[in-house]
Amino acid sequence: MTTVAANPSGSFRRFWNKVWTYLSKPQNAILLVLGIVLTITTVYPMITIARDTVAIHPGSVDNLPDAAGSKFDAMGETLTTYNWSNLFTDTISTRVGRQRVVQSVASIYLWTPLLNSVLISVFACFGAILYGGVFAYLVTRTNLKFKKYLSSIFIFPYIMPQWTLAVMWQNLFNSNAVTGGSDGLFVTLFNIYMPKWWCEGIFPVSVVLAIHYAPFAYILIGGIFRNMDANLEEAATILNTPRWKTFLRVTLPLVKPAILSTVLLVFSSAMGSYPIPHYLKLNTLSTQYVSMSSDRAGQASILAVIMMLFGFLILIVNQRTTSGRKNFTTVTGKSGQSSTVNLGAAKYVLSILFVLLTLFTGILPILLFAVETFLPNPGDFSFIKYGIEGHMTTKWWITAENVTENGMYGQKGILYNADIWKAFGGTFLVAICCALLAGSIGTLIGYCVSKNRRSKWAAYVNNMAFLPYLMPSLAVGVAFFIFGSSVGIYNTFLLLILAGTVKYIPFASRSALNSMMQLSGEIEEAAIIQDIPWLKRMFRIIIPIQKTSIISGFLLPFMTCLRELTLFMLLCGQGMIITTMLGYFDEMGLYAFSSGINLILIVLILAFNTLVNKLTGASIDSGIGSDS
Helix, strand or coil, X not given: CCCCCXXXXXXXXXXXXXXXXXXXXXXXXXXXXXXXXXXXXXXXXXXXXXXXXXXXXXXXXCCCCCCCCEEECCCCCEEECHHHHHHHHCEEEEEECCEEEEEEHHHHHHHHHHHHHHHHHHHHXXXXXXXXXXXXXXXXXXXXXXXXXXXXXXXXXXXXXXXHHHHHHHHHHCCXXXXXXXXXXXXXXXXXXCCHHXXXXXXHHHHHHHHHHHHXXXXXXXXXXXXXXXXXXXXXXHCCCCHHHHHHHHHHHHCHHXXXXXXXXXXXXXXXXXXXXXXXXXXXXXXXXXXXXXCCHHHHHHHHHHHHHHHHHHHHHHHHHHCCCCCCCCCCCCCCCCCCECCCCHHHHHHHHHHHHHHHHHHHHHHHHHHHCCCCCCXXXXXXXXXXXXXXXXXXXXXXXXXXXXXXXXXXXXXXXHHHHHHHHHHHHHHHHHHHHHHHHHHHHHHHHHHCCCCHHHHHHHHHHHXXXXXXXHHHHHHHHHHHHHHCCXXXXXXHHHHHHHHHHHHHHHHHHHHHXXXXXXXXXXXXXXXXXXXXXXXXXXXXXCHHHHHHHHHHHHHHHHCCCCCCCCCCCCCCCHHHHHHHHHHHCCHHHHHHHHHHHHHHHXXXXXXXXXXXXXXXXXXXXXXX
């Protein structure tokens, strides 16, 4: 009996042929490269946060016990458990009145901010779904008046910078007697002093976040309301089912996936929000991290790790819920367009109500920012009582020289301030680069994943691309802050572009994936048969067919980057981009400059949104309520 010896060269040749065959398809090669790149740019910064929690930081060296709980890592650097033990086990003595109270460090720096973060996230989810969902139902399923106007203006709070509504809330309800500073409009006009819980804390933060993210619910839920099959509702009508029972038993289960998606997106976004809690004076994980990052860097990194864990939890919940969606089958009834609910006389009342609500959330902030830039004392609306004369000024805009008096603190007016326009230039540079990179990478991810729908590697790359969107923005910012500091690119445009690209890739990848899934493979197969190269297939066939979705994948990162603060605030110094200058001017007391910057940002973003709508026909609310 003879045995045939294994041929190592033959086995290697067969393995190499398999690899070459796999990589000969452009979508496979691109997916492999993108998977490696995304793993490095997403996972490695997160690892640096975890390592930072066990590192020794300046300011904590004197507090370290002699080598207790410390060891050396592979690079010879000292690691310690001091940051964890200090945060979770140590106590701190504080004076309350004449008494000295001993509290745990965790209760002050962790549990209270964590509870506040969870509460505002839950309340924001509930408020966004209630407000946006009801509005979506009224626009798509009833004879509500002014649908086109309301649909367009309803999305303004999300398009505008996040802190816009928080500043408007201050201008409306703050008072010298309750919160200090200038009296707001309610005091000036009606002599009404709102309580402090209304002006600051959990309630106003939750309301503002709910209004800001209500467009999420409107877009997601409204899209299902608009496109749902009418068979099930018609079947219930034929069976004499009451309308309220039809809504609860038929309509609501159909929009359940959209509601769950809204909850996941709003919860993760609200958890990492910094500007709104900062302006409305609520201690959350985000604000606590910023206050601790200078003198308690290790403990602050633990807070960032906790925020990241929430992001992973949301990703797991998202995977579990989307992998087991139910299908509904009609057993009776005939297909047709769903009927519109007649509101009767209530349609006028509800229409006027939503016109007023959208006036306060979409138009009033712009007007208030514009007015504040002409007030000698921004936030002081006493001119309403005493007239415009003597209560208006143009100095904040047109002062051409460095002036130290009249509250200018040596600053030139906005139109002549080189620092402001330099920061605007930096913002546009970062926004354009992030849009090009995120849009291109996201489009490639959408294309490659759609071509490898059953591949586990494609699912991994898709999840890795989507993970940064579910992570709180501050947690992503912290990861890149520590990463950038360790590799020497802190306070550079490169770090800002890298962080922005990773954070905004999900915008483009999801947009491209949804559109590529609808594209028949036969179109590209016909081109392959004719030996048309891959690049020509992309630029001559794929991209022209799906240009609207692809353009949206480039423009969403661009417009979002223009107003981004939470992600970038830790990555650069004041003055590199325009949003980081807001805190600088607020600290100096130049609130008119902050209002002017906000006004310019809002006008620019709305102008770009309108331009995109006119050029491409695409808009955020398209197909939901723009028909009447």
